[in-house]
Amino acid sequence: MKSIIGGGFEDKQWTSALDSLHGSLQELREGANVPFNLTVTFFIPGEIYGPKFSGIRIGSFLEDHRSLIVQVALPRHPENDAREEFLDFLDSAIVKAEGWGKRKKLLSGPLEAARRTTSHLRGHDST
Template identity: 75%
Template sequence: MPLSPLSLKSIIGGGLEDKRWTAALDSLRGAAQKIGTPSDVPFNLTVTYFVPGEIYGPTFSGIRIGSFLEDFRSLVVQVALPRHPEADARAELLDLLDEAITRAEGWGRRKKLLSGPLEAARRAASDLRGYSA
């Protein structure tokens, strides 16, 4: 069954989180839904961004493998964002997305689910870079 190669999600900390993160995430999620074409991929990659706020902040830093949902053939990779973007929030999110894909490829090779790169996810990430909402 074809799967979307790449999904983007977010967990927002609430309160006074940096709206540059949330605006950029909303834009990227919308674009990902428009350009994402289901294909025959070994698993879907769901990248979940954690936006720190007053109520909640991630308890980790950087990028980590979350979980593999076998029933849905979906790997969750979690990305803890800093409180504020350094410059361009959208560009920073896309750079972190590339790192998340690299992390997922390493996990996929270790679990013997991949023999090469996640080409469809990389293509979707590249398309996001060229997409303007």
């Protein structure tokens, strides 16, 4: 998970939730054999920069690293709990990545490691 923060006067609810999620991710060290790595980049709009797209899109696939980048343009402000909205967007990004992986014949089922990660971040037991 990565982020690009627009700077200036971005909504601090987003950045606080992001810090919380990054802290939780540091606890996870997954060494599973995965079909490809997934990086979800969140764009947090701010005063200086805002993404030129809305929603979720496939960014690029780095063949050398077998890494897919999915980009998520967040709205200017969360509607409710920013952390939960991040996790909902993360779930949607995983669905998008799974669809891409199936179309490219790199994937035959769900991205289990990514789904376990979001389950952990939500505080659910992923066993």
